Amino acid sequence: MPIATDVLDIALRVEGLKKSFGANVAVDDVWFRIAKGETFGLLGPNGAGKTTTISMICGLIAADAGTVDVYGTRIAAGSPRGRRLIGYVPQELAIYPDLSGRDNLRFFGRLYGLRGAEAERRIDEVLDVVALRDRAGDRSEEYSGGMKRRLNIAAGMLHEPRLLILDEPTVGIDPQSRNAILDAVAALGDAGLSVLYTTHYMEEAERLCDRLAIMDGGKIKATGTRRELVSMVGKHDVVNLTVSRAARAAAEGLRALPGVRSATAQDDRTVSVLADGAAALLPDIIGTFAGTPIHVQGVEVLEPSLDAVFLHLTGTALRD
Ligand SMILES: Nc1ncnc2c1ncn2[C@@H]1O[C@H](COP(=O)(O)OP(=O)(O)OP(=O)(O)O)[C@@H](O)[C@H]1O
Ligand SMILES: [Mg+2]
Known part of the structure; x- marks a missing residue:
């Protein structure tokens, strides 16, 4: 009933x-x-x-x-x-x-x-x-x-x-x-x-x-x-990059990389990247900035989490 x-x-x-x-x-x-x-x-x-x-x-x-x-x-x-x-x-x-x-x-x-x-x-x-x-x-x-x-x-x-x-x-x-x-x-x-x-x-x-x-x-x-x-985001990982400058331009460049689902500037110096299998992609991600004025100063790979889900669904990170 x-x-x-x-x-x-x-x-x-x-x-x-x-x-x-x-x-x-x-x-x-x-x-x-x-x-x-x-x-x-x-x-x-x-x-x-x-x-x-x-x-x-x-x-x-x-x-x-x-x-x-x-x-x-x-x-x-x-x-x-x-x-x-x-x-x-x-x-x-x-x-x-x-x-x-x-x-x-x-x-x-x-x-x-x-x-x-x-x-x-x-x-x-x-x-x-x-x-x-x-x-x-x-x-x-x-x-x-x-x-x-x-x-x-x-x-x-x-x-x-x-x-x-x-x-x-x-x-x-x-x-x-x-x-x-x-x-x-x-x-x-x-x-x-x-x-x-x-x-x-x-x-x-x-x-x-x-x-x-x-x-x-x-x-x-x-x-x-x-x-x-x-489980909705499956095998996608979130990689947070700290860059020396121009996070927006950095995100733009990363979006062209095969395996990158999305790349979003969270502020001037942080880019969140949603990638298929981050470990294998990291060299390519960092290599993107070779010969550019943007330096990668920090890399953080996050396990699938609600943050990744949020990024996947909305294209933005959930922050204050
Ligand atoms: N009384 C109101 N008159 C006009 N617009 C309103 C009114 N209340 C809310 N809004 C608009 O509706 C949208 C949703 O607002 P709401 O307050 O429900 O969001 P929220 O998720 O509670 O946000 P927050 O986390 O900031 O509290 C916003 O664009 C807001 O400007
Ligand atoms: Mg509210």
């Missing part, structure tokens, strides 16, 4: 989602599903359309086309239906600086109808998840950037959502907070919560996510487990 299985096993179903801002197509026919208990990563560079996709999933903005179902409940913009099912941790901080961490959580708890002893119990639980209990009495303006983000995450979990959505929760924070957040998300995933995690950090996606989608230019380029995605 495929329909019954569908309803039972799917936490989030996104079908044919589209959104344009004027002539800018921010989200262009996006489809994916998250199974119950799964941690799913949405990986993409700035402007890929991640936040716009999430805003439609949460019913904060109206889609031009497509549907979103969370645990079988259809989400419509502005409608409270499904709101309790979703815990949304926005990219921008939404906390009150002059309130303590605990008072912030009391405030957000009241929005969900949590009061009294039940609210205090839940607040203690979420403070433990984000490792902030010992600082809960301090005004949140005295928190580090990472602690504020952890408080933001705690606020999104207070009402015991069944699908937690985190929009780039680790951008620009200290390593200690970053680890605390990654540990918290991993623990929530292990405890059976369904999680949608957006990031442009490859290593976070690799560490946390059961499956992931690579998004670029409003489109999902590929979806799968890390292993499935890496």
Whole structure:
């Protein structure tokens, strides 16, 4: 009975989602599903359309086309239906600086109808998840950037959502907070919560996510487990070259070389090359610059990885 299985096993179903801002197509026919208990990563560079996709999933903005179902409940913009099912941790901080961490959580708890002893119990639980209990009495303006983000995450979990959505929760924070957040998300995933995690950090996606989608230019380029995605690039290796100058011209020259799939300047002095069997090609790659004013100063051969997948699918490296 495929329909019954569908309803039972799917936490989030996104079908044919589209959104344009004027002539800018921010989200262009996006489809994916998250199974119950799964941690799913949405990986993409700035402007890929991640936040716009999430805003439609949460019913904060109206889609031009497509549907979103969370645990079988259809989400419509502005409608409270499904709101309790979703815990949304926005990219921008939404906390009150002059309130303590605990008072912030009391405030957000009241929005969900949590009061009294039940609210205090839940607040203690979420403070433990984000490792902030010992600082809960301090005004949140005295928190580090990472602690504020952890408080933001705690606020999104207070009402015991069944699908937690985190929009780039680790951008620009200290390593200690970053680890605390990654540990918290991993623990929530292990405890059976369904999680949608957006990031442009490859290593976070690799560490946390059961499956992931690579998004670029409003489109999902590929979806799968890390292993499935890496097998898409097959035997192609990524070679990162550090050159003395003119990386763009260097990339141009390399593209003409047989066996080179793509060559892209990442900045003035770095070229990423996707090649069939890098070991055999290295002499040719370096030989390309003989008699030119460009010197190769460093060579790094990377094993097939999500970076290679990203380069293969989008022609750009995924970076800050
Ligand atoms: N409210 C808006 N009005 C006009 N354009 C918008 C709006 N929100 C997003 N966009 C545009 O839609 C595209 C996708 O933006 P979005 O914020 O969804 O990307 P993102 O993947 O979340 O990027 P980032 O990693 O920088 O957060 C961008 O071109 C952006 O400029
Ligand atoms: Mg965003």
